[in-house]
Amino acid sequence: MKIIEVENLNFSYSEEVKTIQDVSFSIEKGTYTTIIGHNGSGKSTIARLLAGLLEKESGTIKIDGMELNMENLPKIRNRIGIVFQNPDNQFIGSTVRDDIAFGLENHCVPQEQMDDIINENAARVRMTKYLDKEPTHLSGGQKQRVAIAGVLAMKPNILIFDEATSMLDPQGKDEIKKVIMDLHKEIGLTILSITHDIDEVAHSDYVLALDSGRLAMQGTPHEVFADERKIRAIQLDTPFSMKMGDFLHQHGVEVEKHLTMEGLVKELCQYRSNM
Ligand SMILES: Nc1ncnc2c1ncn2[C@@H]1O[C@H](COP(=O)(O)OP(=O)(O)OP(=O)(O)O)[C@@H](O)[C@H]1O
Ligand SMILES: [Mg+2]
Incomplete structure (x- = not known):
């Protein structure tokens, strides 16, 4: 079943430049897709359009069979979680527990349920020990794990990672990649990961490669990297x-x-x- 369907998507930040041009693709439920492309090729813009954080100019986006429009936006926002690059920009609470609770409080989840949800998701990212610590005192990898727990608490069925490991040291990168892989395998979440990490791309099910706002290539990692000339032409590495x-x-x-x-x-x- 297709969980994301995008057809002829167009978007611009300003009148002069087209940022996303006629992009069409679909994503099967439960798959791990990586989005690659040179700097400024439009990867983060696509992620924000899918999560309803930006409004498309034309084309259609369907999430779980529902068209992304003003009427469906609240329902769709609940289905998509997004984790960004900089772990320091994602904290609101004064403790890890408060931080994971933040989205739940906004959704008026009763206190008794909230504790269970916080404990479950802190355990999933192996942060139970840190629940009463201040988020600012954690390492980059730990901060990203808390950010993931906060997003998971909202029970999304699609998780988007926008270069969530790029600011971390090698150990932090490995920790987060493992958490992402476990979420994919153990709870069958659909994962979209924007990355420059070729090793991560090689382990994904499907790859979307962007070039100057257009979808230049798509397929399994084998299919995409088989065309080495094209990979180099869109300024990517094998x-x-x-x-x-x-x-x-x-x-x-x-x-x-x-x-x-x-x-x-x-x-x-x-x-x-x-x-
Ligand atoms: N808020 C904004 N206002 C105007 N232009 C923007 C804005 N955000 C991004 N852009 C421009 O849109 C284009 C696509 O940017 P986007 O952030 O989607 O690229 P990206 O592929 O995620 O790049 P990177 O790998 O550097 O993160 C770039 O030319 C960028 O300068
Ligand atoms: Mg980006």
């Missing part, structure tokens, strides 16, 4: 494992193209044992 594979080819080691280092290393081990 995975390190593919470059390594090319290098090995040039040196007489015939290996398949792999999107991940795990795949390449596995094949090399096989290759070696057959020598």
Whole structure:
């Protein structure tokens, strides 16, 4: 079942420049989609249009079969959670608990239910120990986990991550990528992740590649990265494992193209044992 359907979407911030041009795509429920594209290609704008934070100029957006319009906006907002890049800009509460509670209070959720929801979602992102701490005293990765718990508390069925790991150190990045992957696998949430992390892209189900406001490529990571010329033409990079594979080819080691280092290393081990 398609959970997001976008047809001929257009949007501009100003009259001079078209920011999103005739973009159409659809996303299957429960899938993990990555959105890639050079800086300024329109990725965050698409995310904001889908979440109803910006109003489209023309075209249609359907979420869960419902057209995104003024009438359906409140219902659709409840179905989509969005986590942004900068963990410091997402805090409202003076403790982690208050912060996770913020959206619930706005939705007038009774106190007895609120505690259960807070505990459940803090546990899901492994932040139970920090519930009474001040969010400003946490590490970047911990802050992003709290932001995710706050979004999850609203029970969305689509989660959008707009470069949620880009400001974190390698350990923080890995923590958040694991949380995202678990949410996808364990509760079957539909994930849209805007990222420059090729390894994350390689592990996603589907890829949308934007170039100057247009959808330049879409498909599985294999399909998208198979067209290396086009990937380079839209100013993107191919995975390190593919470059390594090319290098090995040039040196007489015939290996398949792999999107991940795990795949390449596995094949090399096989290759070696057959020598
Ligand atoms: N609030 C705004 N007002 C005017 N122009 C904007 C605004 N936000 C973004 N833009 C412009 O719209 C275009 C698309 O921006 P967007 O933020 O969607 O790109 P992006 O692909 O998310 O880039 P990045 O990888 O740098 O985050 C850019 O040219 C940008 O300068
Ligand atoms: Mg952006």
